[in-house]
Amino acid sequence: MALQQMSDLATVEYVVTKIIKASDNKTWYKIGDRKILMSCKATLTAGIDLSSIKRENINIEGKNITLILPHSKMMAVNIKPEDIVEEYESIDVLRQPFTGKERNALAIQAENQVKASIAELGILQTAETNAALFVNSFLHHLGYEKIVIQFGNVLNTKN
Numbered sequence: 001m002a003l004q005q006m007s008d009l010a011t012v013e014y015v016v017t018k019i020i021k022a023s024d025n026k027t028w029y030k031i032g033d034r035k036i037l038m039s040c041k042a043t044l045t046a047g048i049d050l051s052s053i054k055r056e057n058i059n060i061e062g063k064n065i066t067l068i069l070p071h072s073k074m075m076a077v078n079i080k081p082e083d084i085v086e087e088y089e090s091i092d093v094l095r096q097p098f099t100g101k102e103r104n105a106l107a108i109q110a111e112n113q114v115k116a117s118i119a120e121l122g123i124l125q126t127a128e129t130n131a132a133l134f135v136n137s138f139l140h141h142l143g144y145e146k147i148v149i150q151f152g153n154v155l156n157t158k159n
Helices: 100-116 123-141
Strands: 008-023 034-049 058-061 064-069 073-078 084-091 146-151 154-158
Touching (some): 008 100, 008 123, 034 123, 064 123, 073 100, 084 100, 123 146
Parallel strands (some): 064 146
Antiparallel strands (some): 034 084, 058 064, 146 154
């Protein structure tokens, strides 16, 4: 139950840079074009919720323990305003600069694209691997010799 008291265990943090590109020179009723290129740095944190472990998720037989852990989850997707940087902007004479509202919409679009790419980044799988290593080490220090850690149907056995 000592594990349960740790609550959220963040086991992986990724820093991802997303390039945001916008151009609206295809609009027929506007003369000239304007383009913007921004970079956006996002910090992704994933781990497991140890507080959701129940007694029925733990089986202890002497120095052997089997533990079922919850699947990993995203804990935070942080994009600080200072991490959104304008890299390039080109505006023709007859056009207005990008407004703060338009820039915010581009930043929101970038955040949504970062969230959509979480699965292909493999961050949740890495979080589970790291959690299994941490919990295995923790239980080994408590004196357990054979430790079996499960995430749903995935089985990790560490001796």
